[in-house]
Amino acid sequence: MSECTHDCSSCGENCPSRGEPQDMTEKLNQYSSVRKVIGVVSGKGGVGKSTVTSLMAVMFSRMGYHTAILDADLTGPSIPKAFGINSEKAYGSEKGILPVTTHSGIDIMSVNLLLENEKDPVIWRGPILAGTVKQFWSEVYWNDVDYMFVDMPPGTGDIPLTVFQSLPLDGIIIVTSPQELVSMIVEKAVRMAQMMNVPILGIIENMSCFVCPDCGKKHYPFGESKLENAADEYGLEILARLPIDAKNAAACDSGKIESITNAEAEEAAKKIEALLRI
Numbered sequence: 001m002s003e004c005t006h007d008c009s010s011c012g013e014n015c016p017s018r019g020e021p022q023d024m025t026e027k028l029n030q031y032s033s034v035r036k037v038i039g040v041v042s043g044k045g046g047v048g049k050s051t052v053t054s055l056m057a058v059m060f061s062r063m064g065y066h067t068a069i070l071d072a073d074l075t076g077p078s079i080p081k082a083f084g085i086n087s088e089k090a091y092g093s094e095k096g097i098l099p100v101t102t103h104s105g106i107d108i109m110s111v112n113l114l115l116e117n118e119k120d121p122v123i124w125r126g127p128i129l130a131g132t133v134k135q136f137w138s139e140v141y142w143n144d145v146d147y148m149f150v151d152m153p154p155g156t157g158d159i160p161l162t163v164f165q166s167l168p169l170d171g172i173i174i175v176t177s178p179q180e181l182v183s184m185i186v187e188k189a190v191r192m193a194q195m196m197n198v199p200i201l202g203i204i205e206n207m208s209c210f211v212c213p214d215c216g217k218k219h220y221p222f223g224e225s226k227l228e229n230a231a232d233e234y235g236l237e238i239l240a241r242l243p244i245d246a247k248n249a250a251a252c253d254s255g256k257i258e259s260i261t262n263a264e265a266e267e268a269a270k271k272i273e274a275l276l277r278i
Contacts, residue, residue: 026134026166031095032142034068036276038149038201039163039172041192043185045154048206049175050078052242052265053151054257056173057106059269065146068099071110072133072163073153075122080112084255089113096141104258107145109136126158133162156192164196170276171201173239178208178225186230201239201275203231204268208241218243237275240268 028034040053050073057067071079080086083102090097090113099107111132112118124132142148150167152160163169174189186203193200205227209218221244231238241264248260 024165025168026138029096029138029141032140032145034142034145034148036147036170037167038147038272038276039152039167039169039198040149040175041152041160041172041189042154042175043156043188045076047154047175047177047185048242049073049154050082050151051252051257052173052175052204052206053149054079054082054252055242055260055262055265056269056272057147057149058104058258058260059262059265060147060273061104061106062266063269063273066105066107066144068107068142068145068148069109070133070136070140070148070150070167071108071112072136072159073151074111074124074129074132074159076153077110077112077122079108079151080110080118081255082252082257083108085113086118086255090140093141096139097135098141102258106258107142109140130158130162133159134166137167156188160192164192164198169198171199171272173201173272174203174236175206176203176227176230177206178220178222178227183226183230183233186234186236190234190236200236201272202237202268203227204239205241207244210244237271239271240264 040049042049053069057069060067069079071077085100085102085108088100090100090109099109100113101107111122150163152163172193174186176185190200205225207222208225209220211218225241227238227241242262248262251257251260
């Protein structure tokens with residue numbers, strides 16, 4: 001049919017091109033157990049998505065859950081560095097590839113844990129990147145994980161599409177920053193989630209403000225937040241506003257993210273836990 005849009009939900013059953021939707025979900029390693037999978041996405045880079053991913057894994061771990069991070073940002077993997085994983089490597093076993101476990105018991109799989117030199121660039125084309133993400137799900141031995149957080153690269157390219165199609169996401173967290181671009185950034189992530197029929201748990205605004213350590217006054221280096229407008233427009237729950245904190249940034253840079261205390265992140269984790277329980 002020349003007028004076919006390939007949107008089978010909008011046409012009649014007698015269409016010769018009509019077919020049943022395919023389940024593209026990748027099978028989990030037979031020895032693995034993962035109860036909840038949460039994607040962390042953003043419409044653009046530089047908003048602190050990997051930091052938010054790491055913080056959520058840390059906060060859920062402190063709540064008594066066994067957490068894990070699947071680092072799907074293959075060309076910009078920063079998760080191992082935040083947890084101080086420098087020389088450790090993932091290696092194989094009879095049950096599959098074994099992730100590296102952090103000091104507090106968080107399991108991590110990242111491409112940097114497979115490279116001989118973590119500073120080597122990952123210069124791979126889309127199909128190889130997509131295949132690697134699938135392998136991180138299907139060939140890694142995820143042992144009794146309660147909550148897995150998937151750190152995705154920004155945008156709506158090959159890897160985010162692969163994660164949406166191949167992993168059984170229970171929901172996504174959208175990470176943004178308080179610039180004027182926030183509405184466009186959020187809209188891209190929202191529309192992709194809607195097209196892929198994945199629930200949106202809420203939105204986290206990173207670098208929301210800076211609190212003066214001397215007087216306690218809040219300053220807004222990126223301008224006043226537009227978060228409420230975006231949240232209202234797309235019906236999103238605001239999970240947290242994370243302030244700029246030099247101590248937390250230093251902890252991430254030095255591999256000590258598990259030492260961070262952050263009331264806003266703790267509250268966000270509790271909200272996410274409640275939403276997934278419902």
